Each structure stands twice: as C-alpha cells, then as structure tokens.
Amino acid sequence: MAAATSFGSLLLLSLLVAAKANFLFNRFNGTEKNLLSLDGASIVESSGLLKLTDRSKNVIGRAFYKTPFKMLETNSTAQKNASSFSTSFVFSIVSPSNSGGGYGIAFVIAPSTKFPGADPGHYLGLFNKSNDENKENHIFLVEFDTVNGYKGETDTEGNHIGINVNGMNSTAVEPAAYYKGTGSNKEELNMENQDAVCAWIEYDGEKVNVTVAPLSLEEKPLKPIMSEPLNLDDILEESMYVGFSASTGQKVSSHYILGWSFAVNGPAPSLNISELPEPPPKEKDRSSSASWVNFIIASLSVIIFILLVTLLFRRVHRRYMHSEKLEEWELDCPHRFRYRDLHAATKGFKESEKIGSGGFGTVYKEVELVLKLGLLCTHQRADSRPTMRQVTRYLNWDDPLPEILDWRHSDSQISRSFSSGFLTGYSTGSTSTSHNLSTIGKSTMSIEAGT
Numbered sequence: 001m002a003a004a005t006s007f008g009s010l011l012l013l014s015l016l017v018a019a020k021a022n023f024l025f026n027r028f029n030g031t032e033k034n035l036l037s038l039d040g041a042s043i044v045e046s047s048g049l050l051k052l053t054d055r056s057k058n059v060i061g062r063a064f065y066k067t068p069f070k071m072l073e074t075n076s077t078a079q080k081n082a083s084s085f086s087t088s089f090v091f092s093i094v095s096p097s098n099s100g101g102g103y104g105i106a107f108v109i110a111p112s113t114k115f116p117g118a119d120p121g122h123y124l125g126l127f128n129k130s131n132d133e134n135k136e137n138h139i140f141l142v143e144f145d146t147v148n149g150y151k152g153e154t155d156t157e158g159n160h161i162g163i164n165v166n167g168m169n170s171t172a173v174e175p176a177a178y179y180k181g182t183g184s185n186k187e188e189l190n191m192e193n194q195d196a197v198c199a200w201i202e203y204d205g206e207k208v209n210v211t212v213a214p215l216s217l218e219e220k221p222l223k224p225i226m227s228e229p230l231n232l233d234d235i236l237e238e239s240m241y242v243g244f245s246a247s248t249g250q251k252v253s254s255h256y257i258l259g260w261s262f263a264v265n266g267p268a269p270s271l272n273i274s275e276l277p278e279p280p281p282k283e284k285d286r287s288s289s290a291s292w293v294n295f296i297i298a299s300l301s302v303i304i305f306i307l308l309v310t311l312l313f314r315r316v317h318r319r320y321m322h323s324e325k326l327e328e329w330e331l332d333c334p335h336r337f338r339y340r341d342l343h344a345a346t347k348g349f350k351e352s353e354k355i356g357s358g359g360f361g362t363v364y365k366e367v368e369l370v371l372k373l374g375l376l377c378t379h380q381r382a383d384s385r386p387t388m389r390q391v392t393r394y395l396n397w398d399d400p401l402p403e404i405l406d407w408r409h410s411d412s413q414i415s416r417s418f419s420s421g422f423l424t425g426y427s428t429g430s431t432s433t434s435h436n437l438s439t440i441g442k443s444t445m446s447i448e449a450g451t
C-alpha cells in the first residue's frame with residue numbers, strides 16, 4: 001500500500017516535473033480523445049468535434065485533459081508563485097434559431113476534474129449556491145456566456161466574456177468583441193451567430209489577457225479585448241487540471257470545441273485552421289417541441305372555430321329549409337342529417353334539452369348526439385359504421401349510442417396524421433360538419449398516442 005502510494009506520488013511528480021508542458025489538438029476523433037476525461041453530456045463526434053452539451057435542458061458537459069500540470073512554484077521561504085500559462089481554442093455555440101440559447105461554456109483550471117453537486121444553468125456545471133464564491137474552490141475560469149441574469153435578476157439575452165475566480169461573480173466582464181487590425185474600434189462578436197469563435201487566454205503572472213475573433217478572420221487580433229490585472233498565487237495549486245465545462249438550463253444551446261492547445265510557462269502551440277473539423281451546422285430549431293405544440297393548439301383552435309361557425313350557420317340555415325333530399329350515396333353511410341330528424345330529436349330545440357350555453361349560442365344534448373353520430377359514421381373501420389336504420393334508432397333515442405373507442409389507424413406520427421387531417425379539414429371546407437369532426441377526433445387521438 002505504502003509502496004503503491006509512493007509509486008503513485010513518484011509518477012505524479014514525474015508527470016508534474018515537465019516545466020514547459022503543452023499539448024495541441026487540431027481535432028478530437030483520433031487518439032486525442034484518449035487523453036481527455038469526458039464527463040456528463042460530452043462526447044467526441046466522428047467528425048472530429050468535441051461536443052460538450054446537446055440542446056437538452058439542464059445538462060452539464062465537461063472535458064478535461066487527463067494529466068495535471070504543475071502550476072505553482074513554492075520557493076524555500078514558502079513564497080507562492082503561480083506559473084504563467086497560455087491557451088487557444090475554437091468553439092461553436094449552436095442555439096435554437098441562432099439566438100436566445102444558453103447558457104455558456106467556460107475554460108477552467110481546477111484542482112480536480114470532478115465537481116460533485118455542481119449545478120447547470122448560470123453555474124456552468126462548476127459551482128452551486130452553497131459553494132459559489134468559496135475561497136477553498138481554487139478554480140480559475142473564463143466564461144463565454146450567452147445569458148445575463150446571474151443572482152436573481154431575470155435572465156436576458158447576453159453575449160459576454162467574464163474572468164472569474166472561485167465562483168460565478170466575475171472579476172471582470174466585457175461584451176464579446178474584438179479589435180480589427182491596429183484600430184481602436186471594437187467590432188461586436190455575437191458568439192451564437194458565428195460558425196465558430198477563436199479564443200486566446202494568456203497569463204503572465206500579472207495580467208490575464210482574453211482575445212476572441214471569428215474563425216473566418218483566420219488571425220489573432222493584435223490587441224486583447226480584456227487585459228485584467230490578476231494575481232493567481234493564492235488560486236492556483238501545485239497540481240491543476242485544465243479543461244472545459246458547459247451547461248444548459250431553461251435556455252439551451254449545443255456547445256462544441258473544434259480544436260485546443262495549452263502550455264504552461266510558454267506560448268500555446270498554434271492551431272492549424274485547415275486541420276480543424278467543419279464547424280457544426282447552424283441548425284434550425286429541432287429540439288424545441290414547444291413550437292409543434294403551439295402549432296397544433298393554434299390549428300385545433302382554428303378548426304374548432306370554423307366548426308362552430310359552420311354548426312351555427314347550418315342550424316340557422318336549416319330553420320328555413322324544412323325539406324331536404326338525401327342523396328343516394330349517403331344512404332349506406334349518412335354524412336348529414338335532415339333538419340326534420342334533428343328537429344324531432346331535439347324536440348324542437350327545447351330549453352330543457354340544453355346542456356350548456358356559450359358565446360356561439362345554445363348547445364343541445366341532441367347536437368352532441370348528432371356530432372358523435374357523425375364521428376361514428378366516418379369511422380375508419382366500415383364494420384363500425386351504423387346503418388341508416390341504426391342511425392334513425394339512435395336519433396329517436398331508441399338505442400344508446402355506442403362508445404367510440406377504437407380510433408387507431410395506421411398513421412403513427414403526429415405530424416403526418418395531423419397535417420393530413422388538417423388539410424382534409426380545410427380542403428373540404430364547410431361542406432361536411434361530421435367530416436371536420438372526425439378530423440379532430442383523429443388528430444386528438446394521435447396526439448395522445450404520441451405523447
């Protein structure tokens with residue numbers, strides 16, 4: 001045991017000894033991925049992308065370099081001196097419809113690759129309410145955040161870079177932007193809208209510099225967007241891990257790393273842009289089922305509205321049309337009902353037979369019967385449809401209407417059955433009340449089956 005421990009510490013020491021340590025990943029699908037410790041939602045895709053989060057709600061994804069680095073020198077008088085370091089990487093944020101996603105991605109230097117109990121959302125998978133801002137954390141991070149509103153304020157769309165120590169209260173924060181050429185004018189950089197963003201972070205023992213630029217610029221801006229005096233002597237420890245953490249919350253984005261290099265006590269190796277994987281496509285909003293649900297609700301409302309108007313119209317119209325002729329094709333399966341039958345069934349639309357009132361007028365129990373009958377007459381299975389004789393018996397209340405149970409049909413996808421039903425409902429216009437009703441019946445059934 002003791003031997004194993006000392007061997008372990010010897011191994012650790014030998015790993016830490018390399019003072020000028022560095023690495024370079026121009027992509028991730030090869031042996032590079034074996035050098036990383038992946039946690040949570042993060043995966044390496046065959047395209048060479050390191051995907052930290054997908055667009056699920058409240059997920060955390062992390063990727064750390066497996067081997068720790070020695071990032072603190074302690075001399076004979078026990079004075080601490082944090083090492084200089086430098087990193088460059090390319091990231092991509094894919095938000096629903098290119099905006100309004102969340103929450104963000106952070107470059108992290110921490111004493112461990114595990115963050116038990118850490119929360120997603122604003123905490124980026126690194127802290128929670130109880131250990132946020134705790135001096136024992138020894139965590140340095142630079143966050144690339146797309147949501148403002150940390151600490152109780154309401155979430156708003158944000159596009160900022162923060163330099164943080166031990167928590168989410170940034171030491172310095174700046175809207176994402178970059179300097180073009182030697183000029184002093186800032187160019188705004190919307191991180192979510194870019195195909196990919198290059199980032200550089202450097203620490204020389206006195207200042208932290210952060211620079212970002214669109215990948216398409218293909219060069220590093222001359223001037224950093226942030227240059228913040230910071231002493232990390234009490235933050236960094238002897239053995240530190242470097243990596244990324246990203247999270248989603250109520251707002252969601254996919255977070256990707258395309259390439260990454262890092263060095264202690266020296267400049268990070270340059271990424272070769274031509275070897276980077278293709279940036280992920282800026283997809284259309286696929287994950288959001290909310291839009292579908294809204295669409296279905298809106299469409300159903302329209303259909304129901306048309307239906308009620310049609311019903312009302314027919315009722316009024318038929319008051320003046322006492323005689324009607326049934327067409328021959330309607331005899332085996334009636335699609336409409338003579339006013340005479342309706343009139344008889346509802347006992348002349350008597351007040352006592354009414355089951356409720358609404359903005360569209362009085363709704364009768366008999367109308368309900370007629371509507372259900374309509375559904376039954378357009379049943380998917382022919383043997384479930386009543387004969388004309390049965391219909392007359394139902395209308396005269398001689399027989400109770402059977403329950404309509406089996407509406408299952410071959411279309412299993414909501415979209416297909418719904419849209420086809422929706423179109424049928426429209427193309428037949430106001431001609432057939434019962435047909436429209438059956439459409440709603442089918443759609444409702446398949447929505448229930450789909451959820």
Ligand SMILES: *[C@@H]1O[C@H](CO)[C@@H](O)[C@H](O)[C@H]1NC(C)=O
Nearest residue numbers: 027028029030031046047048
């Ligand atoms: C990595 O991806 C590239 C391009 O997609 C492919 O040519 C290569 O074979 C992949 N390597 C591994 C180890 O999967």
Ligand SMILES: *[C@@H]1O[C@H](CO)[C@@H](O)[C@H](O)[C@H]1NC(C)=O
Nearest residue numbers: 074075076077078079080081
């Ligand atoms: C220890 O480091 C501090 C600064 O980090 C320096 O001022 C001091 O001279 C060093 N002492 C020795 C003995 O190297």
Ligand SMILES: *[C@@H]1O[C@H](CO)[C@@H](O)[C@H](O)[C@H]1NC(C)=O
Nearest residue numbers: 073081082083084204205265
């Ligand atoms: C402390 O670290 C910085 C950055 O690595 C280095 O430039 C400086 O020389 C170090 N100071 C001492 C006293 O070792």
Ligand SMILES: *[C@@H]1O[C@H](CO)[C@@H](O)[C@H](O)[C@H]1NC(C)=O
Nearest residue numbers: 115116117118127128130131
């Ligand atoms: C917060 O994080 C700390 C440190 O990781 C952990 O010990 C603690 O259990 C977490 N608290 C909650 C409420 O999850």
Ligand SMILES: *[C@@H]1O[C@H](CO)[C@@H](O)[C@H](O)[C@H]1NC(C)=O
Nearest residue numbers: 133151167168169170171172
């Ligand atoms: C955030 O940090 C600043 C100083 O950097 C401090 O003044 C402020 O009180 C802190 N806010 C919170 C909520 O911790």
Ligand SMILES: *[C@@H]1O[C@H](CO)[C@@H](O)[C@H](O)[C@H]1NC(C)=O
Nearest residue numbers: 202203204207209223224227
């Ligand atoms: C940080 O930026 C400042 C201002 O551009 C520059 O003077 C300094 O050398 C930079 N430091 C590093 C470590 O790149």
Ligand SMILES: *[C@@H]1O[C@H](CO)[C@@H](O)[C@H](O)[C@H]1NC(C)=O
Nearest residue numbers: 026270271272273274275276
């Ligand atoms: C970058 O990669 C390309 C293609 O692999 C190669 O031809 C080129 O020499 C590389 N550039 C550098 C600076 O290494």
